[in-house]
Amino acid sequence: MSSAAKEFPGLRFDPAPGLVPALGALAEKVRQAAGQLGNVRAELETTLRDAGAWTGAAGGLCHDAVQHIYPDVWIMHDALSGVEHTLGEWSFLLAEYQRSRTALEAQAVAARARVKQAKADPAADLGFTDIVGRSDREREDIFKRHDIAKQAVNQAEDELDRIIEAAEGLKKQHDASARTFAKQIRDFADHLPDRNTMTPAGSYLIPPYFTKPPVSREDLGPKREFNVTAPTAKDQATRLAAMAMVAGQDAYFDNDRAASYMKNWLEGNGRDVQFNASEFVNANPAFQQKVNEILKANGPAGNFDTGWKSNTVADDMTKGPVPRELLDFYYTMNGYQYRIVGSDIKMVDGQPVGQVRVDIYKRYNWGNPEGGDHRSNIEGVPQNDLARLNETGLAHDFDIVGSTTFYAAPAPAP
Known part of the structure; x- marks a missing residue:
């Protein structure tokens, strides 16, 4: 039995894999890096606006040099801020997916118990020996009990199937969202604005x-x-x-x-x-x-x-x-x-x-x-x-x- 099946005995698979605490820790590191760049950006903005800080020929040259590198600073600041925001959105959505996973797993465990209980009814398993030598009236009663028991098994299995199908749909949503957010994060690096x-x-x-x-x-x-x-x-x-x-x-x-x-x-x-x-x-x-x-x-x-x-x-x-x-x-x-x-x-x-x-x-x-x-x-x-x-x-x-x-x-x- 796989580790996912052991961890989720009802669903037998994990429809929303991921570690929300790890995502939070990563987002915090990115937030700190973005914050540092944000401080640099704010300092550069303040300094560039201070005409008195750039006196003389050398001051003018320094002002031009700082003004030249400033766009690169805010490009990287915006990119890191975007990554942090995207990680936060994905962490929130993943937590929602996993809350749905928890509910579906509980439903699946209960449904499997109902299937097991329904199948344990002796009337659900009808064999030749159960009807041989019986009167017409007895056979009619046996078939009637068997139909009721079999219907109970089918209903329990259908309910389990619906839960599994919902979990599979959740897995598709999760995977599609994961790909979307991964692409968004990659795009911050692959599509940096031209200065x-x-x-x-x-x-x-x-x-x-x-x-x-x-x-x-x-x-x-x-x-x-x-x-x-x-x-x-x-x-x-x-x-x-x-x-x-x-x-x-x-x-x-x-x-x-x-x-x-x-x-x-x-x-x-x-x-x-x-x-x-x-x-x-x-x-x-x-x-x-x-x-x-x-x-x-x-x-x-x-x-x-x-x-x-x-x-x-x-x-x-x-x-x-x-x-x-x-x-x-x-x-x-x-x-x-x-x-x-x-x-x-x-x-x-x-x-x-x-x-x-x-x-x-x-x-x-x-x-x-x-x-x-x-x-x-x-x-x-x-x-x-x-x-x-x-x-x-x-x-x-x-x-x-x-x-x-x-x-x-x-x-x-x-």
Whole structure:
């Protein structure tokens, strides 16, 4: 008999293996390491803000050197803090799994006792000698008692089977959760932010924490499915018109991004397209102002997450200058969704200081074949006709995703 069967005589296996105290001890060590880095980070923040501590030419050089290494410190601090938080979540969930395991084990022990008791009933085991030489009346009584006893055995065994099945389901949940948390912890090491993300330049890499918003109503329905309708001659003509739009955007309007994304829609495989979200932020003064307002409004909370919000480039273009890059984004992804996350924000002289993440999402498709607001024609082509190209397999809708992280810091001393 295996050690698990000995330890769990009811279930005969361990549906939630793991040592919660060991996890707690590991999380405490990581917490201490993160705390030490946090102290260093806080000291560097305080010192960098102290203009009087950096006097003279040598002081200025030292300030630049410390400011250069500071992003590495907070990257490691955030990574270790994330590991500690993840270990704590897994420890809590494992404890819950093991509480369920304890309850199921007790139920299984009791169920096995009922099975044993039911099988011990002599009437449950009917043999030839039990009925030979008996009268019809006696045999009828014997069969009746046997049926009742057998039913009791079956009910007891069925109940045990249900408990074992529940324990097997718990084991699947446990194993899936263990893999998920292990991946999250590995991702903190494998997907450390590039230190370039500390500046407005940002990074085009999508980190593991990016989660897409709920699907819009207009993006659901049979007419939004890919390649489910045979194309007609009109559909072929619409595709030719779309290809002409690509050439026009590229050659005449110098909208490189809009042209390349529409070309990807016509020729692509429907996979996500990742883009440098910092380019969108830098090209959009109105959105920059929105980010600043959100930071100031939510900064006193320390940590915040706006959740996904909707906006349009067209609306942004009415509130300030319109750089050529922003016009390109207008033709690429007019309606978009954004999410702003602030981490460990501190207010310094009324200004927010801390890590900020901006996520951008856009479902690249056309028209409203499932209903919704009317969309104007594009160069005389109805957008619903363009939307049909995905339905007919002549184009393929896809998601545009981007994320950029920067550190909102006080301006260096002059």
